[in-house]
Amino acid sequence: MSKELGWKKLPMGGIIEEAGNASSYETGTWRSFKPVFHPEICIQCLFCWIYCPDGAIIVEDSKVKGINFFHCKGCGICSRECPTKVKSITMEQEI
Numbered sequence: 599m600s601k602e603l604g605w606k607k608l609p610m611g612g613i614i615e616e617a618g619n620a621s622s623y624e625t626g627t628w629r630s631f632k633p634v635f636h637p638e639i640c641i642q643c644l645f646c647w648i649y650c651p652d653g654a655i656i657v658e659d660s661k662v663k664g665i666n667f668f669h670c671k672g673c674g675i676c677s678r679e680c681p682t683k684v685k686s687i688t689m690e691q692e693i
């Protein structure tokens with residue numbers, strides 16, 4: 599960055615202009631890896647739902663139904679915390 603710029607000329611960064619507006623941000627576009635849910639292995643412990651920092655695990659009737667890819671950033675925490683021997687959520691590279 600040029601020294602002449604100075605901090606006052608920096609472009610505007612991310613600003614939260616109103617409380618509770620995170621639901622309208624499509625943070626899923628940040629992903630380079632995506633979680634793939636395998637319901638046939640899942641024991642419905644809901645660890646993934648508890649640990650997901652983006653609230654992107656879709657739960658209906660106390661059961662995991664899938665991933666909200668609008669918000670999922672692909673951090674892999676859900677897969678990491680999944681306790682099944684063969685992971686019920688695996689991470690795959692985005693195409």
Ligand code: SF4
Binds near residue numbers: 633649652676
């Ligand atoms: S990859 Fe990260 S953001 Fe996406 S569902 Fe798993 S824990 Fe949530």
Ligand code: SF4
Binds near residue numbers: 641642644645
């Ligand atoms: S952590 Fe794994 S086993 Fe537990 S609910 Fe999530 S996907 Fe299923």
